[in-house]
Amino acid sequence: MFRRAPLLSALSITTIAFSLFVVGLFGLVAVNLQRSLEQVAERVEVVAYVLPGTPIEASTLALGDIAAFPEVASAEYVTEEQALKRAREELEEFRDLFQELERNPLPASIEVRLKPEFRDARHVRDVADRLRGFYFVDDVRYGRDWVERLDRLRRIAGAVSLMVGAAFAAVAIIIIGTTIRMAVLQRSREIAIMRLVGATDAFIRRPFLLQGALKGLCGGLLAVGLSYLAHLAVTRLLFAGTFFAPLQAVAIVAFGTAIGFAGSAVSVGRHLRRV
Amino acid sequence: MIRLANVFKAYPKGDLALKDVTLQVAKGEFVFLTGHSGAGKSTILKLVYAEERPTSGEVKVSGVNVTQLRPRDVPLLRRRLGIVFQDFRLLEDRTAEENVAFALEVTGARESAIPARVMRVLSQVGLAAKAHAYPRELSGGEQQRVTIARALVNEPTVLLADEPTGNLDERASRGVFQLLRDINASGTAVVMATHNLELVRQTSYRVVELQHGAMVYDSAVDEAGRAESGTDA
Numbered sequence: 142m143f144r145r146a147p148l149l150s151a152l153s154i155t156t157i158a159f160s161l162f163v164v165g166l167f168g169l170v171a172v173n174l175q176r177s178l179e180q181v182a183e184r185v186e187v188v189a190y191v192l193p194g195t196p197i198e199a200s201t202l203a204l205g206d207i208a209a210f211p212e213v214a215s216a217e218y219v220t221e222e223q224a225l226k227r228a229r230e231e232l233e234e235f236r237d238l239f240q241e242l243e244r245n246p247l248p249a250s251i252e253v254r255l256k257p258e259f260r261d262a263r264h265v266r267d268v269a270d271r272l273r274g275f276y277f278v279d280d281v282r283y284g285r286d287w288v289e290r291l292d293r294l295r296r297i298a299g300a301v302s303l304m305v306g307a308a309f310a311a312v313a314i315i316i317i318g319t320t321i322r323m324a325v326l327q328r329s330r331e332i333a334i335m336r337l338v339g340a341t342d343a344f345i346r347r348p349f350l351l352q353g354a355l356k357g358l359c360g361g362l363l364a365v366g367l368s369y370l371a372h373l374a375v376t377r378l379l380f381a382g383t384f385f386a387p388l389q390a391v392a393i394v395a396f397g398t399a400i401g402f403a404g405s406a407v408s409v410g411r412h413l414r415r416v
Numbered sequence: 417m418i419r420l421a422n423v424f425k426a427y428p429k430g431d432l433a434l435k436d437v438t439l440q441v442a443k444g445e446f447v448f449l450t451g452h453s454g455a456g457k458s459t460i461l462k463l464v465y466a467e468e469r470p471t472s473g474e475v476k477v478s479g480v481n482v483t484q485l486r487p488r489d490v491p492l493l494r495r496r497l498g499i500v501f502q503d504f505r506l507l508e509d510r511t512a513e514e515n516v517a518f519a520l521e522v523t524g525a526r527e528s529a530i531p532a533r534v535m536r537v538l539s540q541v542g543l544a545a546k547a548h549a550y551p552r553e554l555s556g557g558e559q560q561r562v563t564i565a566r567a568l569v570n571e572p573t574v575l576l577a578d579e580p581t582g583n584l585d586e587r588a589s590r591g592v593f594q595l596l597r598d599i600n601a602s603g604t605a606v607v608m609a610t611h612n613l614e615l616v617r618q619t620s621y622r623v624v625e626l627q628h629g630a631m632v633y634d635s636a637v638d639e640a641g642r643a644e645s646g647t648d649a
Contacts, residue, residue: 330505330507331507333505334505334506334507334518335518335522336491336494337465337494337499337505338494338495338499338518338519338522338566338570339491339492339493339494339495339519339522339523339570340491340522340523341488341491341522342488344522344524
């Protein structure tokens with residue numbers, strides 16, 4: 142089949158490759174956006190300030206319980222001295238002020254980091270509420286507005302990704318379907334002759350399905366290759382982006398193969414019913 | 417072999433293509449279907465190879481009721497028939513040899529047996545030397561010979577030829593017609609639709625004439641009638 146119509150085959154593979162490349166480019170944007178948001182989310186932290194005068198043993202004892210919360214990745218006790226030291230290092234403008242202090246005004250605290258899947262407003266609030274339940278906890282801070290904004294941003298990014306991704310995928314399906322259909326129509330004479338000499342529908346269908354799947358596979362591989370080149374270019378010129386995980390790359394190729402196969406099945410089926 | 421009984425055929429938008437046609441073709445017989453364009457010659461052939469279904473009546477081929485044939489059994493019927501067209505219907509991107517082999521491949525024939533069978537029929541039609549030529553490199557007569565070879569390769573019991581000489585000059589027509597006669601002489605029934613009356617007159621084969629979808633003349637019936645009246649006298 143490829144031997145008999147090399148130009149048309151090359152053309153359909155290129156068309157499939159470019160339509161999947163567009164999907165791939167969008168996928169790269171989505172992957173990098175998601176990764177950036179994850180990086181921001183890594184900073185989600187709940188800090189429980191300990192009442193002055195609480196024995197350190199009480200706090201450290203509770204630390205084990207807190208670390209055992211299902212949402213919690215790590216819990217760390219920060220003593221008053223450590224807090225002051227950190228403040229001196231981080232807030233250089235106020236170094237003199239901190240030097241002159243007679244008494245350390247900073248309380249001890251427990252800093253809690255959450256597991257990635259629990260870094261949203263609801264879980265953060267849950268954990269904060271439970272921390273407030275400890276008798277030695279004076280106050281709990283977690284940048285509520287910030288976490289909620291991050292949550293909203295993630296939701297919007299997810300919805301937009303889904304919609305735009307679906308639109309791009311739909312366009313790819315239409316373009317690939319049309320390309321495959323053209324290949325079938327181009328061979329309609331051959332199909333008619335095959336039927337006249339006694340070929341069964343299954344016999345006629347088989348090479349088309351194989352060809353469709355193969356074109357989709359080649360197009361998908363090319364699209365992943367092109368996406369990788371685009372990723373290299375962006376990394377060199379703009380910023381260090383992330384490329385697809387192997388499974389995501391395989392998904393793009395599988396998507397191409399599936400559309401190629403299904404497109405052929407539909408086109409040939411329709412054609413066989415008509416002639 | 418072939419039996420049409422009270423066949424009517426109406427196309428969705430047109431007139432009646434066939435009106436009450438009853439026709440039998442015996443094993444090994446050669447029958448001409450004649451008549452003007454649109455008389456119904458091709459429709460009869462299409463009914464036989466199940467390209468069309470009759471509106472009413474019955475079509476049987478080798479005892480198989482084509483009228484009731486399930487779509488998936490149509491290929492099996494066509495493998496037992498050889499079909500030749502005026503416009504050849506060869507695949508342009510395949511050589512003569514590949515075109516003939518194609519008809520075997522679709523039947524799932526053993527691959528190792530294909531080349532020998534293809535060469536045998538190409539020799540039979542006198543084209544062994546041009547086995548590797550593409551249709552565009554062959555004359556009309558030669559292309560029609562490839563089509564006949566393709567029709568013969570599955571060893572059909574009936575050869576259906578729809579205006580096989582329609583696109584050929586006189587010399588090529590004679591050659592193709594002679595080939596069909598040879599095929600018939602070896603035992604294959606031939607049903608040939610034609611409006612080339614020159615060819616029809618050359619032989620004493622049975623002639624069936626159609627007009628506006630109705631059978632108006634059948635030389636077999638006529639001869640039987642004449643024989644009968646001869647006896648009477």
